[in-house]
Amino acid sequence: MMIASLAFAYSGFAMLCATMRRQLANNSLTILGKRAIKPAILILRLTGLALIGMALGHCMTAWGVTVGISAGWLVLAVAAYLVVLTATYLPKKLAHIALACLLVAVFATVMTLF
Numbered sequence: 808m809m810i811a812s813l814a815f816a817y818s819g820f821a822m823l824c825a826t827m828r829r830q831l832a833n834n835s836l837t838i839l840g841k842r843a844i845k846p847a848i849l850i851l852r853l854t855g856l857a858l859i860g861m862a863l864g865h866c867m868t869a870w871g872v873t874v875g876i877s878a879g880w881l882v883l884a885v886a887a888y889l890v891v892l893t894a895t896y897l898p899k900k901l902a903h904i905a906l907a908c909l910l911v912a913v914f915a916t917v918m919t920l921f
Contacts, residue, residue: 808919812865812879814912816886819858821905822851824894858909859883865916 826848862882867875893901 808865808869808915809882811912811915811919812862812869812882813886814908814915815858815865816862816883817889818905818909818912819855819862820883820887820890821893821901821908822855822858824890825902826851826855862886 866879
């Protein structure tokens with residue numbers, strides 16, 4: 808559950824990072840193509856927030872509500888730090904790493920259900 812939570816949080820923060828004006832002007836993230844369309848930006852932001860919520864939900868189901876909230880904040884802090892480092896030093900790889908993390912999170916979630 809912890810791996811899925813961290814991967815969901817990383818993907819969510821990467822999606823939020825991709826919609827920032829600086830990243831769009833820099834064109835270092837090519838998720839949206841050459842032109843940033845406002846509905847695409849809104850969809851990425853809402854999906855990023857939903858993934859962050861899923862990360863918190865995973866922590867709360869694993870440890871209960873009281874400890875899960877604290878563990879969730881820790882997971883969010885670690886994921887945000889990793890996204891900042893990736894966006895700083897490997898900006899062109901951020902989208903690929905976020906997609907890989909999303910796939911890992913979905914796979915880990917499915918494995919815990921069975």
